[in-house]
Amino acid sequence: MVINNFLAGAHVDVTERTVSGGMHFQDSKRKVDYVLVYHYRKRTSHVGVGSPGLLHRPGSLAIISNGETDKNQPEQQQQQQGQDAPCPDTEIIHLGPLDVLEEEKWEQRNEFECNLIEAGLEIEKDVENKNQGLIFVRIHAPWNVLSREAEFLKIKMPTKKTYEIKEEEGIIQKLSEIWHKFTEPLQPKVPRKNNTRMKNLSYPFSREKIYLYNIQDKETFFDNAIRSRIVHEILKRTYSTKAKTSKGINTLIANNVYEAAYPLHDGEYEDESKEMNDRKLLYQEWARYGTFYKFQPIDLIRKYFGEKIGMYFAWLGLYTEFLIPSSIVGIIVFLYGCVTIESDIPSKEMCDHHNAFTMCPLCDKTCDYWNLSTACAIARASHLFDNPATVFFSIFMALWATMFLENWKRLQMRLCYLWDLTGLGEEEEHPRPEYETKILQKKSRTEKSKRISQDEDEKDEKEKEKLTWKDRTPGYLVNLASILFMISLTFSLVFGVIVYRITTAAALSMSTNESTKSNVRVTVTATAVIINLVVILILDEIYGMVAKWLTEMEIPKTEKAFEERLILKAFLLKFVNSYAPIFYVAFFKGRFVGRPGKYVYVFAGYRMEECAPGGCLMELCIQLSIIMLGKQLIQNNVFEIGVPKLKKLFRKLKDERSETKESNSNLSKQPQQWELDYVLEPFTGLTPEYMEMIIQFGFVTLFVASFPLAPVFALLNNVIEVRLDAKKFVSELRRPDTVRAKDIGIWFNILSGIGKFSVIINI
Template sequence: INTCVFLIVCLYLPQIDKRHQSKDSIFFRDGVRRIDFVLAYVDDLNKEWEKKLERRKEFERNLENAGLKLEREDKKESEDGKICFVKIHATWDVLITYAEVLNIKVPIKENDIPSTVENPLDCMLAPLRLPEKVMHPEPDYFTAPFSRDKQELYLINDESTFFSPSMRNRIVNYILTRCPYGTEEGKKKFGIKRLLNNGTYTAAYPLHDCQYWKKANDPNCENERYTLYMEWARFLRFYKEQPLDLIRKYYGEKIGIYFAWLGFYTEMLFLAAVVGLICFLYGLFTMDENMSSKEICDPAIGGEIIMCPLCDQDCEYWRLNTTCESSQYSHLFDNVATLFFAIFMGIWVTLFLEFWKRRQARLKYEWDLVDFEEEQQQLQLRPEYEAKCTHKKKNPVTQEMEPYLPITSQAVRFCISGTTVLFWVSIFLNHHFNTYQKIPRTHMEYENRLTMKMFLFQFVNYYSSCFYVAFFKGKFVGYPGAYTYMFNRWRNEECDPAGCLIELTTQLTIVMAGKQIWGNIQEAIVPWICNWWGRRKARNNPENLYSRWEQDHDLQTFGALGLFYEYLEMVIQFGFITLFVASFPLAPLLALMNNILEIRVDSWKLTTQYRRPVAAKAHSIGVWQEILNGMAILSVVTNAFIVAFTSDMIPRLVYYYTASENEDSPMSGYINNSLSVFQISDFPDRNKPKLNPENFVICRYRDYRYPPDHEKKYLHSMQFWHILAAKLAFIIIMEHVVFIVKFFVAWMIPDVPADVKAKIKREKYLTQKILYEYEFEKLKERLCQGGKQATEEEFITTEGRMELSRAM
């Protein structure tokens, strides 16, 4: 009887434990060991079932050999009866071992450096502030890289909470990406990424700490997800500051730095939006004073000017006053204020980038990322790099043998990669060519190169139409008697009768208003629908049968490229408001309104609709900084060309100062002066209109050419060359003025604030002092216990080393 009872208890114990566990539990069945990672798989009997089973057994056995603890949930215990779960817990020994390997910095003493003096305007900004506990969820400490041999140096009050959940899942993920699972075809196979790709596992993720809409009942749960949702991810909080320290603590520095950048970019847009709105209002209030629009709309002037057809044979002659409304709207964006705004935005871009460097430097200090780049380059090699590089050499810093790629292989891969990139960009195809490329050594190098290559493709896809309208459309069309044809077949496209600038403005309005709004709706709705569809069966089950790991499994995956697409969306927007802003001063205002919504949409979907991403460190926005710098320089050139060649500003100024004959109204007669005359009888049969109901003799077209009765019939007139010279001179002057101001501003603003520099030096000094005193105390203990002569020599050697460290 006792044997039967024991077998029954063993058989039903997992189900009993699960029923008694809270649905929000993030611990093993014992309620003590925290779940740091979850693996999921479908145990189906397909043709590869045995192979997948062997891979899982080997992989999980090696995980246990590495010191991780595993607890398995059979598919019968899942809410759908199909998915098996493997819960992973990192023991203290594993955590301290890999904390040393990953050079994780941990607290050694509470920071006693006085905080910055309070801003007198803080009382005015109080409505925008969040509670102190939300903004700063943990005290500030002096930190040092963890070492197993110096555990008593660190502030270890509780081993179960000393390493934060984000640190724990980062350590476990490091082990998972390097854990072997066997050999195939003589090659060593390893890493959870391969097992996910070949279907051995279907998911691998850390857990959220609770449900987002209510706090967990477990007193050991910090409920940070709930706090983030209530204080950050709701749209009604759009006017509040972001809890960056809490975001960093929960999601890691990489996601934290993205939201810090997005928030700072949105704040800086406010100034650009105000200035752009003022320029737009100037155009609106001076619309009735625009002489060009008056002449076009005047029946006695524009109504009597017959314009040449805009296409061959099928198009009709038209009167200039039919473009009355579009010419009035064009003045909203083609006026003197637009020129000022183009120059202003060139300076604004520099201020934005320089002030962001300062903000980023402050975050690096506050988040203990000052030495991160060096750590990244030295310690965290990519598993793929280690697998593919068979050669080894000694690292001059660590003095250890490590894989490396010979220079000859790098050169070959670089040439193949470069050729491939140029080829695919030229024909607008996607980016799946990475297996030809030079193998990046670290995760940072890999992400930076992938980001740069993918951005080049997206740059062509997003901006090609705007560049075409701004710089090519209507520029090389010829004239009515000799139109330019592409491949001797297709006639080059002409601009809208009101000019190309209004077309570019219309295109930017569609992108900045319609496309951005639809993009935000899509970002929010799609994952919500997918999650709703995935959870539809779970709603019929009792709460305690739908565990925390199952709830998170049903969420969407953020993915390795999730953050890339978030950055891409904002950087593409940055390009639209800088590269073509001379044609649309309202672009920054629309971008500001979008970004206020974007921050809350991104935070909402990350907090509620996606699995918790693996925490990752980053000390900056990476290669995106270089991309922004490049676009800032390019924007000066593009806006100068837009003002010179796309708008009518330069021709109007030339007419104002040279050709105008009416002193009372200097712009009177400009429209007639800007149109050339063509004799209809000179039309060749190829493009001669089929209909000429009123038997017109001449028609007009936009250009500066000699009339048909001139000896230089239809050749460019001297006025054309004067205007061209003025356009080129304007481009040179504008570029030089803006670049000089940009470089001067960049020189005047240091990248790192003075107080941050002082704090970094002060913290380094105090940290070294603490370490020195620790070493000194340990040596004094050994002096009392060991031989005097040997200990004194050791003391002198160590003291000298510490003094040298302090001096450095």
Template sequence: MNPPKKRKSATMDETKRIDYVLVVRDENLEKIQLYLSNLNTLGLETEVVQGETVPVNFVKIIISNSALKHFSEVYDVGNEEINEGMSIYTEPIYTNPFKTPLSDTMPKANKEITDAERIVIVNMVLESTKYGAKDQEYGLTKLINRHIVDCAYPLHDGPANYNMVNTRSLLLRFWANFGYIHKEQPLDTIYRYFGHEIAFYFAWLEYFNLMLIPPSILGVLCFFVSIFYAFFVENFEIQEMCNSHHVILCPTCEEQAQCKYKKLSSYCSLSTWTVIFDNYFTLAFAVFMSFWAILFRTLWKRKENKLKLRWTTNIEDLDTEIRPVFEDRAVHTKRNKITGEIEPYTPRLVRVCRYSITIIACAFMLFIICLAMLTIVILQIMFARYCDSSNNYYLLVNSKWMTMVMGSTLQVIFIKLFSKISAPLSIKLTNMENPRTQQDFDKSVLYKRYLFSFCNNYIPLFYLAFIKGKMYSVPHASNFLNRDVCTPANCVVPLCIQLSFLLTLKALVGNICSLIYPYILKFLKRLFRVKEKVAKVIPQWEEEYGLFESSRYLLTTEFTEMIIKYGLVTFFVSAFPLTPLCALANNVLEARSDAYKLVALYRRPLPLRQAGIGAWNGVILSVTYLSTATNAFVIAFTSDIVPREVYKANTHGNSLNGFVRSTLTRYGTKDYSKYANLHERRDHCYFRGHYNPTGHPQQYDLNRTYWTELTFRFIAVMIFEKKKNILNKSTESAFSPHQKQKPCSPSACVPVPPSRCQEAVWARFEGPPLQSSIFESRKFDSGGIE
């Protein structure tokens, strides 16, 4: 075994740890001399060294202990009074099979400054230090925007090596390791090293994975029970479809002379899968998932509030300071009515114009998404016509399967390509808007990015669920675009295929590619730079300069993908009960791959002080309510559960015998001139729909069955929504920490002191009871501390 490659330590004189690194070119060194001098005056040590493998200069910055203590009090970072009971652990390590040696790490001691808070303090000093004579010439962000400083990044506490003893190496070994994929995540260590934002993200991801376990198990049971139900209990629909050799379907490729008629029995396999994914068990599973979504949000709110107390995070810790970029670009000023100070501002007319441009740009991007989906639909229609008119037996028999797989693959490819464009566009549009505070800037980027991802991922699914095949009327009244019809059963199978491709091809393959991409890039660099000399000893600050840049919105992209996956789990679970299992498998891989990227592949991100997951709570709430309506409409309008019940009610035997035939309409080929040009001649054919048949006085008009089913479909939606409201109220009342009590007299309303047993249980799990001063400074609602 070869010895590990030697690296220069991330310290000065092997005694002081480097906190921050600035990358500056030779021509800009003189421009930051005043900036470095001011940093030295404030108690920060600086040293400039030349790069050994890259033609740049590295400015190493260290904050002294006295300066760290002083600025922690100035910026109110790391001075929190810690309730000792919130960190009590009584279980030894390794008693739980899912624990790691990092599981029992204390969040922080009283008035302790963690590694993440140390970086936050240094960054605040760098952002407030002047580099010029003018009042507005200050801050590291302005130096980077003016291209005086190429980039700046905090340094890891050491190299990522299993043989090293530092927090980064421990996280690499016990967290960012696929061998520990079944272990719990060391959230306290993550909080101490990376800060609040990253810790809350992985806490939410871990909670999401744990909550996915029950629906994954029930989804698998629902799938196998549906198979048994389809083959052994009520297989009338499958038998009728497979034995209908005499029923001939109307072709959709009539413009080609080689177009062939198909028998209804050719869709036997599709009918089998339709019954498996469209039955009463999937309906019950959809009702369960509606309850699960409400429970998910309620329990996460409680867990988030407990983590806020544990990690000493208050909701008042919001970034409401004016952005330096806003000050640079704002040309108007006015006096603040409260403080009396002169502040920059943007006139209302300018803001309206900027937001109008943003709305137009977002509308144009949505138009591109719809145009791409329409293009894929046209390609599907053309490919289906080619298969239906082909003499190849394999293409003729499997045309529907091949068309659905091709369309889903093209859609996933477009989704991946569009996400590469929409992510930077959201930042550019927000820069053009120029919000006043960093909090407004971050929220604006978040909402734009999620809007693009929502439309990019869900518009094809909504098309398959609610539009595909609905515009098709009769053969002679149809045009090219509405020929994208469903199978003779329904559109549940195409929806299942699209969902499975989004959860496997897009998510799974995307994670694998993101992991192997850096190694492929390094291999190509070595391949084309064979003769380039590489230094044997590389300093850590220079080595991390070659890693991927950790942008401020790195986690916004990851969180967007997770919320999209949460929507996939809740929106269309009635059509594909295996969605929770696929999402769980992808999320487990996602958690470790994201951890590995943060620890080994990316520069250390700047810790952000954030109270919980912030605006994502509102997004989750919106998705939760929208998911119930979506499932209700999928059950009512996409599946055949309602038509089956209507058919049973209209038959004397309460059976499904003849149900498939009742969904078809007889059509006379003589009524369509293009059918006469086909080589194969037929007197009549059938198409899916409830119309009056040929020869009827009102032929090809919607019949009474159509209106009856439509009425009961809307009734089914209202019943589903009513059940959801009942479940929502019961869930909130069951998990509310404050139950309604009967009124009592003032003398009788005396608080009962907790028993010793209650105090021990509280100390064991959550620490001792909170003091009255904490209660006085916070408000409570049904979800806990807000």
């Protein structure tokens, strides 16, 4: 472990450290731009000369930097430094021997951190941390590193030159002013530019043209999001030759060398201090349920979390806004059904007791003939959702889906312009650790084989650098077989519920209780839908894990390719799982029952089920409403709120138990920001958030003819969902790495496909 007398050559006691809100180094000047975390093994063994170990100097602070060594350093220490230290100008203190695995991890960490120092970063860590047996490695990027990497990454920064944005004139401008004045109470109270018509011209950062940029303070010119992004890029491409794979912090985390890596939040979000930061502002104006009626501060979200997350919330906000007109039309259609229910001729004829229409038995042997007037209530209820206005609503929703997608493309282009993403190209991505591992395994196998000629050697070398289709074929075959099996499993479970409905209906029809016999259809429908809902929720979780496992078998090269393939598999499986029972009721139930004297039987004595006298649309409405509402309520309350809180509570209890086993010497120390952020849940991506909304979009557009109130419930759910996701990002999750993105990626293609499919389904 390395020590550099960076701070005036003096060791600083941990308990006397200057409190800086946990956002800075010990000197309270240099920002903590990134944090690496790993567990250490506390040992009290004797000091072993030349044996690697953990630094163990009570009450001291380890500063690793690329600065110069103190000239007053003892000559003996400098000699030892020259022989054993892996970094220049450093001092090493050794402890007792570690086991082989821990020694390998120590060597990998040591080399990786030294390479970070060579890249220009500055590192600070506690030598002995009594808190939960953890070591927090704090990283700071000085100006020379920030400017160098900003130029390398071509990060656009605002220049001194400004230009005026032309606004619409005439009636458009007046309407815009009226709308802005009308919606003023709905605007979040976040800082805005004094003159929104003036915009700074952005230009990729260049050190040679630094005079172009309005740099008033080098410490604040790059905001925290950009600083953490730059450090993360360095971490991703830094080599560690002692690691099994070539490079990157992702490799080291995958090999458990480090436990976590994350940027810091901008302080606490609900402390009583008057000092305001972006996190606290987002919590007050965005992440509280009391602000549900306000617009989202999209620009501040983008500034704090990055463009990719900003795009998600912009899309979710537009989708929620578009649900307002569809909800209004849906309510009108429903009210039209309520008003015209008395004038509906088919239901009037069915409810007329003077017209005795005798119907054939619904089952063999035990069922008797029945009068059509007994289905009066079902017929009247069906008219609420099956009336002439439903045809108009189906056409309206097909057009609504198209209008929503077109408006999103327009908003997306506008955000790209405002966020300086117009010239953003595909950034070069580093290979995934799993991909590199497979490459190394392939190389080792190839080196063992005999080489026949020099030409074949060159060909082998080229093939060893990448995975060919031959290497991926086993994974593709397993993927195809597994997906077909999962789809077949879904259909089998749907068929199992159908059998349950048929057998249960036959069993209840034989009951001697008249009340039970008269409510057979309602009982069977309600219980079958609940079973379907439980099966869907369970399979959703299983299919999510299966999709990830199958994608890992394909060994995609980059994280982007991995994410896209995972999304396609998960969506295909969850699409079939969520909609298969509804498709059966909408298109297949009642189509294959046969006729009196020639019925179709599933098993001996069990006839295929028929639709209700008023049609299957009422049953489809019940099916859709229960599955849609149950899925949203359970997933929101249990999976999105309950499970993360339980994980956080479990981790907190575990850390408290670990803390009690440590010494009580540092009990008075206030937890720093990096320690508070470590307790939070790690960010795992936007795929679950998008997936939930895409499935809901399918419910709203595909089968809305059977349930006109679906947009209303989707709107109510999304008003809560926006604030729920906001609170989760602000208070429950570690701060994600900022990622630049000019669109929502493959999700738009899925939305477009659902929109086109909805036209066919509604027809």
